[in-house]
Amino acid sequence: MPKRSAGLLMYRNLHGKLEVFLIHPGGPYFAHKDHGVWAIPKGEYGGDEEPLAAAQREFQEETGFAASSPFHPLETIRQNGGKLVIAWAFRGDCDPTQLVSNTCSIEWPPRSGRRIEIPEVDRGAWFTLADARKHIRKDQEPLLDRLEKILEA
Numbered sequence: 001m002p003k004r005s006a007g008l009l010m011y012r013n014l015h016g017k018l019e020v021f022l023i024h025p026g027g028p029y030f031a032h033k034d035h036g037v038w039a040i041p042k043g044e045y046g047g048d049e050e051p052l053a054a055a056q057r058e059f060q061e062e063t064g065f066a067a068s069s070p071f072h073p074l075e076t077i078r079q080n081g082g083k084l085v086i087a088w089a090f091r092g093d094c095d096p097t098q099l100v101s102n103t104c105s106i107e108w109p110p111r112s113g114r115r116i117e118i119p120e121v122d123r124g125a126w127f128t129l130a131d132a133r134k135h136i137r138k139d140q141e142p143l144l145d146r147l148e149k150i151l152e153a
Helices: 051-063 129-135 138-152
Strands: 004-014 017-025 042-044 084-091 103-107 115-119 121-128
Touching: 004 051, 004 138, 017 129, 017 138, 042 051, 051 084, 051 121, 084 138, 121 129, 129 138
Parallel strands: 004 084
Antiparallel strands: 004 017, 004 042, 017 121, 103 115
């Protein structure tokens, strides 16, 4: 059975333009990568946790910001590695300079046996949809398409 994650895509309308909030993964591997690595805040959840509750928890853990309803369901996507991601969109706002992420331990350099503590997320930013399409992981781009359709309706 594939791993499952739940996430939230925050959006706002600033000066008549739709913007979405994306996060950049922390750690040395992603330090100098930009296009194609940004993502929505998300994380894995177990069978006993409701996906929307998990999405809200992960959003808070990875950004330090609280998410508020209403939540608009987006499609479930399959990422390149096979993980299923269920997502919701919500209207919100935040100051990316105030982002505070939880941390995790990774082996670095790979296969060295040495562990380092890194933030799961090193920064967040607001993007227009056109710019978001350049920065977001390509396997998460359908979430932007779905948000656009929901807001047009």
